[in-house]
Amino acid sequence: NAGVTQTPKFQVLKTGQSMTLQCAQDMNHNSMYWYRQDPGMGLRLIYYSASEGTTDKGEVPNGYNVSRLNKREFSLRLESAAPSQTSVYFCASKSRGTGFTYEQYFGPGTRLTVT
Amino acid sequence: AQSVTQPDIHITVSEGASLELRCNYSYGATPYLFWYVQSPGQGLQLLLKYFSGDTLVQGIKGFEAEFKRSQSSFNLRKPSVHWSDAAEYFCAVVPAKTSYDKVIFGPGTSLSVIP
Numbered sequence: 001n002a003g004v005t006q007t008p009k010f011q012v013l014k015t016g017q018s019m020t021l022q023c024a025q026d027m028n029h030n031s032m033y034w035y036r037q038d039p040g041m042g043l044r045l046i047y048y049s050a051s052e053g054t055t056d057k058g059e060v061p062n063g064y065n066v067s068r069l070n071k072r073e074f075s076l077r078l079e080s081a082a083p084s085q086t087s088v089y090f091c092a093s094k095s096r097g098t099g100f101t102y103e104q105y106f107g108p109g110t111r112l113t114v115t
Numbered sequence: 116a117q118s119v120t121q122p123d124i125h126i127t128v129s130e131g132a133s134l135e136l137r138c139n140y141s142y143g144a145t146p147y148l149f150w151y152v153q154s155p156g157q158g159l160q161l162l163l164k165y166f167s168g169d170t171l172v173q174g175i176k177g178f179e180a181e182f183k184r185s186q187s188s189f190n191l192r193k194p195s196v197h198w199s200d201a202a203e204y205f206c207a208v209v210p211a212k213t214s215y216d217k218v219i220f221g222p223g224t225s226l227s228v229i230p
Contacts, residue, residue, distance in 0.1 A: 004158075033218065035220070040124065040222060041222060042121075042205060042220045042221055042222035042223045043159075043205065043220040043223075044220075045217070045218070045219065045220075048217065056217075058217070059219075090158060090159070092159075092218075094218075103149070103161050103164065104159075104161070104207075104218060106158035106159040106160075107158055108157065108158050109157075109158055
């Protein structure tokens with residue numbers, strides 16, 4: 001049981017390049033999330049997916065797109081990277097339904113630098 | 116505006132001293148409340164949570180938190196801090212009367228422990 005996995009762990013991009021961050025969970029959770037973490041800002045929600053086939057914007061969605069590929073996988077895409085997107089990105093998942101506890105489980109993070 | 120605040124950006128305590136980290140929220144109805152801890156270079160781990168009932172909740176690693184409705188606060192405490200408690204601490208909220216999928220984090224408090 002690996003929990004929440006993220007790839008890659010580190011990435012350096014040039015301004016204007018695109019890339020996709022991958023996230024997968026093996027806990028049969030319905031809800032998945034993408035956050036970015038910046039010093040002094042805490043975690044800010046980029047997008048989330050309450051269930052397979054649905055996605056919703058969070059606090060800072062501009063410059064990002066997401067795909068909920070199936071129940072296990074939720075990817076985050078930067079179409080044209082900008083230096084302001086330099087950050088640590090965390091994926092998380094949570095169970096949903098009767099008796100759910102609302103606890104989120106986090107991946108280890110992806111450290112992205114845009115030059 | 117709805118928000119989660121953690122007034123202390125950074126706190127330093129001596130090992131063995133007591134600790135209190137503050138968290139305030141500004142939502143109309145009592146939300147669901149969480150404290151997470153992030154060790155350096157790691158993802159986030161749940162310390163404890165409050166949904167309803169007893170306003171003093173116990174968590175892992177000897178932490179506890181008290182919900183005070185009148186003050187819209189959910190402060191985290193530990194009677195005696197260990198050097199291994201040095202980490203970043205985040206308060207998080209799931210707003211009530213929502214779909215319960217959106218989780219909002221505070222900006223975090225960085226804890227340093229003096230041996």
